Amino acid sequence: MTLAEENYLKAIYHLENQSTNGVSTNALAEEMQTKASSATDMIKKLADKNMISYIPYQGVTLSKTGRAYAVKVVRKHRLWEVFLLEKLNFSWDEVHDVAEQLEHIKSEKLTDKLDEFLNFPKTDPHGDPIPDKHGHFEKVEKISLTEGLQGTTYVCVGVDDSSSDFLKYLDGNNISLGTTIEIIHKEPFDNSVKIRFNDLELVVSENVAKNLFLSEV
Amino acid sequence: MTLAEENYLKAIYHLENQSTNGVSTNALAEEMQTKASSATDMIKKLADKNMISYIPYQGVTLSKTGRAYAVKVVRKHRLWEVFLLEKLNFSWDEVHDVAEQLEHIKSEKLTDKLDEFLNFPKTDPHGDPIPDKHGHFEKVEKISLTEGLQGTTYVCVGVDDSSSDFLKYLDGNNISLGTTIEIIHKEPFDNSVKIRFNDLELVVSENVAKNLFLSEV
DNA sequence: ACAAATATTTAGCCAAAGCTAAAGAATTAA
DNA sequence: TTAATTCTTTAGCTTTGGCTAAATATTTGT
Numbered sequence: 001m002t003l004a005e006e007n008y009l010k011a012i013y014h015l016e017n018q019s020t021n022g023v024s025t026n027a028l029a030e031e032m033q034t035k036a037s038s039a040t041d042m043i044k045k046l047a048d049k050n051m052i053s054y055i056p057y058q059g060v061t062l063s064k065t066g067r068a069y070a071v072k073v074v075r076k077h078r079l080w081e082v083f084l085l086e087k088l089n090f091s092w093d094e095v096h097d098v099a100e101q102l103e104h105i106k107s108e109k110l111t112d113k114l115d116e117f118l119n120f121p122k123t124d125p126h127g128d129p130i131p132d133k134h135g136h137f138e139k140v141e142k143i144s145l146t147e148g149l150q151g152t153t154y155v156c157v158g159v160d161d162s163s164s165d166f167l168k169y170l171d172g173n174n175i176s177l178g179t180t181i182e183i184i185h186k187e188p189f190d191n192s193v194k195i196r197f198n199d200l201e202l203v204v205s206e207n208v209a210k211n212l213f214l215s216e217v
Numbered sequence: 218m219t220l221a222e223e224n225y226l227k228a229i230y231h232l233e234n235q236s237t238n239g240v241s242t243n244a245l246a247e248e249m250q251t252k253a254s255s256a257t258d259m260i261k262k263l264a265d266k267n268m269i270s271y272i273p274y275q276g277v278t279l280s281k282t283g284r285a286y287a288v289k290v291v292r293k294h295r296l297w298e299v300f301l302l303e304k305l306n307f308s309w310d311e312v313h314d315v316a317e318q319l320e321h322i323k324s325e326k327l328t329d330k331l332d333e334f335l336n337f338p339k340t341d342p343h344g345d346p347i348p349d350k351h352g353h354f355e356k357v358e359k360i361s362l363t364e365g366l367q368g369t370t371y372v373c374v375g376v377d378d379s380s381s382d383f384l385k386y387l388d389g390n391n392i393s394l395g396t397t398i399e400i401i402h403k404e405p406f407d408n409s410v411k412i413r414f415n416d417l418e419l420v421v422s423e424n425v426a427k428n429l430f431l432s433e434v
Numbered sequence: 435a436c437a438a439a440t441a442t443t444t445a446g447c448c449a450a451a452g453c454t455a456a457a458g459a460a461t462t463a464a
Numbered sequence: 465t466t467a468a469t470t471c472t473t474t475a476g477c478t479t480t481g482g483c484t485a486a487a488t489a490t491t492t493g494t
Contacts, residue, residue, distance in 0.1 A: 004481060025442060038482055040443060045480090056442065057490060088330040098324045107315045113305040221451060242472055255452055257473055262450090273472065274460060437494090444487070450480085457474070464467085 001049075003104050006073050008032060008042045009051060010103075012060055013070035022059025068135055072111075075131040077103035078124035079114050081161075085125045086118065092125055092176070093167035127158030127177050127213060145181070145193055145209035153182040158213035166211055173202060181214065218266075220321055223290050225249060225259045226268060227320075229277055230287035239276025285352055289328075292348040294320035295341035296331050298378075302342045303335065309342055309393070310384035344375030344394050344430065362398070362410055362426035370399040375430035383428055390419060398431065 001009075011031040015023040029039035043060055046052045051066035062070060080102040084090040090098070112133050115121075122138075123129055129137040142157050156179040159170060170176065175197065184201065185194040191206035204212070218226075228248040232240040246256035260277055263269045268283035279287060297319040301307040307315070329350050332338075339355075340346055346354040359374050373396045376387065387393065392414065401418065402411040408423035421429070 002480075026440090034481090035483065036442065037444080037484080041481075084327070088327070088334055090326070090330070094326070098322070098327050101322045101324070102319075105315070105318045107318070109307070109311070110301070110305070110315050113307070117305055219450075243470090251451090252453065253472065254454080254474080258451075435494100436492105438492085440489100440491075442487100442489070445485090447483075447485105449482090451478100453476100453478075455475090457472100459472075460470085462467100462469075464465100 001069065004042065005046060005049075005051075006069075006104055008039075008046060009062070009066060009070045010073050010077075012046075012052060012062055013067065013074065016062060022055070022061050024057075024059045028060065071131050071135045073103050075133075075135070076105070076111050078128060078130040079111065079118060079121070081124045081126070082118050082121045082130070083114060092171055093164040095125060096161050096164065124161075125177070126161040127156075128161070140213075140215070142213040142215050145183070145195070145204070145212040145214055146191065146206065148183045148186075148193075148214055150183050150186050153180060153217055154214035155180050155217050156212060157215045160211035160213075163211075166208070169208065170212075174198060174200075175212070180217070218286065221259065222263060222266075222268075223286075223321055225256075225263060226279070226283060226287045227290050227294075229263075229269065229279055230284065230291065233279060239272070239278050241274075241276045245277065288348050288352045290320050292350075292352070293322070293328050295345060295347040296328065296335060296338070298341045298343070299335050299338045299347070300331060309388055310381040312342060313378050313381065341378075342394070343378040344373075345378070357430075357432070359430040359432050362400070362412070362421070362429040362431055363408065363423065365400045365403075365410075365431055367400050367403050370397060370434055371431035372397050372434050373429060374432040377428035377430075380428075383425070386425065387429075391415060391417075392429070397434070 008028070011028060012023050015027055015031055025036050025039045025043065028043070029036040032039065043052065043054050046060075046066065047054050050063055051069060052060045052062055054060045077099045080099040081095040084095040084098055085092070115130075115133065120132070121130055123140070127140065127142075129140055131137040140157055143154075145154075148154055156175060156177055158177070160166065175181075179197050182196045183193060184196050187193070187203075191209070192203050193206075193209045194201060194203045196202075225245070228245060229240050232244055232248055242253050242256045242260065245260070246253040249256065260269065260271050263277075263283070264271050267280055268286065269277045269279055271277045294316045297316040298312040301312040301315055302309070332347075332350065337349070338347055340357070344357065344359075346357055348354040357374055360371075362371075365371055373392060373394055375394070377383065392398075396414050399413045400410060401413055404410070404420075408426070409420055410423075410426045411418060411420045413419075
């Protein structure tokens with residue numbers, strides 16, 4: 001598996017988790033920041049390798065092999081994130097990009113030894129679960145802040161890790177995993193949400209609310 | 218710089234250190250396990266990028282930029298080797314191949330944080346010096362066992378790290394960095410060397426002797 | 435049911451890295 | 465000083481991954 005193939009596989013994996021349908025050529029191209037024609041080419045390659053199955057206009061689905069492979073890449077990504085944060089003192093918003101490179105290192109031994117070195121962490125710095133060496137992991141039950149109910153108290157269990165700016169924003173406002181958040185008011189006009197945490201009140205935009213994941217206490 | 222370019226640069230760096238002349242197209246091709254025509258192509262690319270200068274039939278020489286770049290890659294390689302050995306308990310012979318991959322990760326911050334995490338090691342597990350973040354390092358004074366004098370005692374300060382079989386051989390015979398070795402007899406017939414260390418005597422072949430580096434005590 | 439909108443694929447390019455086979459240069463040896 | 469040998473480059477082809485523009489296929493809305 002080449003670097004590009006691994007990245008496509010990971011993209012398909014993430015998109016599959018976000019909706020119940022197959023992943024369309026267009027959606028895949030957009031996720032990969034490339035053109036639909038390029039996605040078509042890669043879909044052929046991955047289908048030839050039995051990593052995915054594909055029905056035109058119905059989208060791509062990971063095969064068992066494909067999913068297992070994608071999970072391995074995700075496992076590596078998240079382990080490296082933990083390493084960067086805990087051992088090398090990277091900040092929350094810095095880990096993602098470097099982990100994007102490290103996740104492609106091919107050495108099962110390295111991955112497993114790293115896992116052991118980090119004491120078999122269950123989640124990464126963004127709250128996402130880390131698969132074990134057999135690919136098993138527990139799904140974290142979470143809702144986005146936009147889905148939360150007014151007047152209810154939640155705990156922050158996850159964030160979308162793709163934007164460093166977003167993570168810096170959270171950092172600047174002292175929101176992190178484990179922060180207890182009460183929803184004071186949901187503004188229907190612009191879908192902003194007024195929250196309280198650490199005895200502070202803050203109004204966050206819909207954009208922020210969508211990328212902040214909570215679980216009930 | 219692409220992966221292939223980095224690997225060529227590193228190869229040139231290593232070959233430059235082994236002889237005083239420029240590195241020939243053929244020598245470079247051999248080191249890279251590829252064909253001379255491919256080396257020619259890459260030489261053009263690297264020369265275009267001002268990483269090397271090249272005079273046909275006189276060989277390639279690293280430019281200042283090129284050398285600095287090569288040293289950075291070497292620094293990363295050796296730091297990762299230390300990490301794998303010390304933190305993840307890889308064995309001597311296993312570190313090289315994984316470090317070959319890790320050395321291409323592009324993040325100055327990662328490299329420097331790793332250096333700090335490892336406590337600024339001066340040499341890697343094979344005795345080779347690790348450049349600091351400015352590219353500075355001290356050259357280790359060493360001779361190969363074939364160059365040693367009969368009746369003299371030395372200390373093992375380095376090994377050629379390229380063959381895992383060689384390192385396994387040393388491991389199996391309990392030779393490691395820091396081992397004190399006395400040369401009992403040099404056999405002119407086959408250039409084998411009889412040595413004594415840890416109160417044991419052992420005859421090593423010329424091949425082994427060439428790849429074992431010593432310094433005077 | 436059929437046109438419009440949307441989704442997908444094809445065809446033909448490009449660049450990076452590699453290869454083989456053949457040609458061209460320089461060095462060395464007789 | 466030629467001729468042989470060795471070194472190096474060129475020409476042309478391959479694969480991977482990406483691109484644009486154009487063609488084709490499917491869905492959807494009326």
